[in-house]
Amino acid sequence: MxxxxxxxxxxxxxxxxxxxxxxxxxxxxxxxxxxxxxxxxxxxxxxxxxxxxxxxxxxxxxxxxxxxxxxxxxxxxxxxxxxxxxxxxxxxxxxxxxxxxxxxxxxxxxxxxxxxxxxxxxxxxxxxxxxxxxxxxxxxxxxxxxxxxxxxxxxxxxxxxxxxxxxxxxxxxxxxxxxxxxxxxxxWMPPKLAPGWIAVDLKQGADLGRNSSLQYHHELIAGVRETINKRPDAHVAVIPESALGFWTPTVARLWQEGLRGLEVTVIAGAAVIDARGYDNVMVAISAYAAKVLYHERMPVPGSMWQPWLQWTGQGGGARADFFGNPVVEVDGVRIAPLICYEQIIVWPVLQSMLHSPDVIVAIANGWWTEDTSIVAIQKASSVAWARLFDLPIVMAFNT
CATH class of the missing domain: 1.10.1760 (Arp2/3 complex 21 kDa subunit ARPC3)
Incomplete structure (x- = not known):
């Protein structure tokens, strides 16, 4: 040559x-x-x-x-x-x-x-x-x-x-x-399924989580209930990042009431906001309780995580919890949580694996990835990690 x-x-x-x-x-x-x-x-x-x-x-x-x-x-x-x-x-x-x-x-x-x-x-x-x-x-x-x-x-x-x-x-x-x-x-075999766990994918585009009306939440609850009713063995349902919008006591009570009569826990994406900024989170809701389950360790740099706003005293942007809460627990099951951006970088999943989780839960709001392969890459990366550590994975995406 x-x-x-x-x-x-x-x-x-x-x-x-x-x-x-x-x-x-x-x-x-x-x-x-x-x-x-x-x-x-x-x-x-x-x-x-x-x-x-x-x-x-x-x-x-x-x-x-x-x-x-x-x-x-x-x-x-x-x-x-x-x-x-x-x-x-x-x-x-x-x-x-x-x-x-x-x-x-x-x-x-x-x-x-x-x-x-x-x-x-x-x-x-x-x-x-x-x-x-x-x-x-x-x-x-x-x-x-x-x-x-x-x-x-x-x-x-x-x-x-x-x-x-x-x-x-x-x-x-x-x-x-x-x-x-x-x-x-x-x-090649796909990752194992988690018995009794179901994913509820959504196709609401940019509207997901931006509509805080009662009608929006009622329709979303109805959709989740419909999916659960098709799976009598289901005891945990996972819905995408940002699905609940801002997490407030009112939203928590509304969802608890909506899940009444079901022995199911819903894991969903939401945002907790205060004067200094917001946290991108997973919440766990059942008819009996509702709580913030997980704070995202690494939000998307630039569009979500904007540390310079804190440095200059302006406030705003998503907070990065970095090495916090690598494993959380729902119904006695240890979860490795991955929200959106965390699925395409290495350290969040490896940190979670150090704590011996039972299942990987990956959620994302991918409406903005239209005409790109980003969501497919997120899924492929998550599946690869699940296969390496021989863990079941539950993925819920909005597109």
């Missing part, structure tokens, strides 16, 4: 890697595993930066359109946010890149060891806060496809494979990856 074509082909391959791997199809996630190989083959730090940018921007390609939908604006604000979001990923991989060329055999071994350590650090930094706040498209998510049911051992094995992809003997890692992929694709 002519040298002048090497760098452009690496960049194009990284774009394809991000585009295909993060298309929203869970069994295509392993394409993301080739990113460290492409990064390690870059001939310079600037090319390594472009390889990282190509991968990240391709994986998160739905963001500009999603932002435009959310703000009813043109694409430019979304493109700016898209580029800003990629900055930490690109910066980390630029800083930790090392020259792939070596001198004698011992020099090459040293280079391989250095590159392996550097990529391991890059994985950690892009997966954990603060840089992991925008840690989308993390290759570790692939673990659930390659090693379903292996839990932490599968995560470690995936990290080792990713590190080996940066070395001189990457062909061995690629062959192992191919074998694991064929085995997994051939024997």
């Amino acid at each position: 002519p040298v002048r074509w090497r760098s452009p082909l690496l960049i194009l391959a990284s774009i394809a890697c991000g585009w295909i791997g993060w298309s929203g199809e869970v069994l295509l996630l392993p394409f993301a595993m080739f990113f460290p190989l492409l990064w390690s083959k870059a001939s310079s730090r600037s090319i390594a930066s472009l390889v990282a940018a190509g991968y990240f921007l391709a994986a998160s390609r739905g963001l500009p359109q999603g932002v435009a939908n959310f703000y009813s604006a043109d694409l430019w604000p979304g493109i700016v946010l898209w580029l800003i979001a990629s900055a930490s990923f690109v910066m980390v991989h630029a800083v930790f890149w090392t020259n792939p060329r070596g001198g004698d055999a011992s020099g090459k071994r040293g280079t391989d060891a250095a590159r392996a350590l550097r990529y391991l650090l890059a994985m950690a930094l892009t997966g954990l806060p603060p840089l992991g706040i925008t840690g989308w498209a993390h290759p570790l998510t692939v673990a659930g496809v390659l090693f379903p049911g292996w839990r932490w051992s599968g995560l470690s094995a995936t990290a080792i494979l990713l590190v080996f992809m940066t070395g001189r003997r990457w062909q061995i890692a690629a062959a192992v990856l191919a074998g694991l992929y064929v085995w997994s694709a051939t024997n």
Whole structure:
């Protein structure tokens, strides 16, 4: 291959890697595993930066359109946010890149060891806060496809494979990856169902949660009751993020009354507001009690989480609870809760898994993702984590 074509082909391959791997199809996630190989083959730090940018921007390609939908604006604000979001990923991989060329055999071994350590650090930094706040498209998510049911051992094995992809003997890692992929694709099974748990998906678009009228809540309660009545074994129903709008004592009493006569707990998305801002939450409601169950650890940066408002004393925006409440309990069942954005970054789910939950509950309000693959990516990522830790998952989305 002519040298002048090497760098452009690496960049194009990284774009394809991000585009295909993060298309929203869970069994295509392993394409993301080739990113460290492409990064390690870059001939310079600037090319390594472009390889990282190509991968990240391709994986998160739905963001500009999603932002435009959310703000009813043109694409430019979304493109700016898209580029800003990629900055930490690109910066980390630029800083930790090392020259792939070596001198004698011992020099090459040293280079391989250095590159392996550097990529391991890059994985950690892009997966954990603060840089992991925008840690989308993390290759570790692939673990659930390659090693379903292996839990932490599968995560470690995936990290080792990713590190080996940066070395001189990457062909061995690629062959192992191919074998694991064929085995997994051939024997793939969806996550287990949680007995007695049901998801109530909604198609209310941007109207969800913005209508605080009694009629809205009565209609939503009627829809939930109808779904529950079709499943006599149901004892927990999950409805999407933001479904209840602002959480108030009036809304709580209304829903408790609406659920009277049913031995069911409803888990729903809502917002708790005060003078300083608001919390994006899950609430648990039955005919007998109603409470806030979970405060979102990582709201969407920029559109929801706006820390500069607090820093400047203005107030407003969603609060990030970061490492708070990784596991909550409903009817004796330990839940790993994931709201919207938390489904596409690494650390919230791993933090929850440290506490041995019984089920993953993932909710989102995805109306603004129309004409993008964002919701599909959220679902694929959540399913991959559920398969890795061999847990049932309940997902409720509004579109």
